[in-house]
Amino acid sequence: MKTFYSCVDALIPSPLSEQHLIIKKKAEKECGLITAYASEEFRTVKSQPWIFIKLNETPGLNGVVFFTALQFSYGGKFNIKLFKKLINNNYEVHFAREDLSFSKNKPNIKSLNFLMSNSLVFQRDEKELINLI
DSSP: OEEEEEEEOSSSSSOHHHHHHHHHHHHHHTTEEEEEEEEOOTTSTTTOOSHHHHHHHSTTOOEEEESOGGGGTTTSSOOHHHHHHHHHTTOEEEETTTTEEEOSSOOOHHHHHHHHHHHHHHHOOHHHHHHHO
């Protein structure tokens, strides 16, 4: 059985208990269970400095289940650097709300491209678009 870190979203207006329940269901769908819990501190969500450290400090984990892919976009664009670091170190990355999964053996490039594009749209400055009209 696989084991995962649960990483809730500190910024989304959703109770942590609800996030943990949805994350738990995603872990089960991926033939695993949650054995550790983490969350980026709300002041560090833009850079996500702690999740990789926490994963490395917990031996035997197969990966992490994030509540939402939005957690990778709070810094203005999709945090591809952290994403690649997790994948290249053989951690699985799962997003519970979007029901998306990534691993080194199954890169899921189409979904990753979608997440990165969505991040750019989500973070765009609407004022710049108005000036184009």
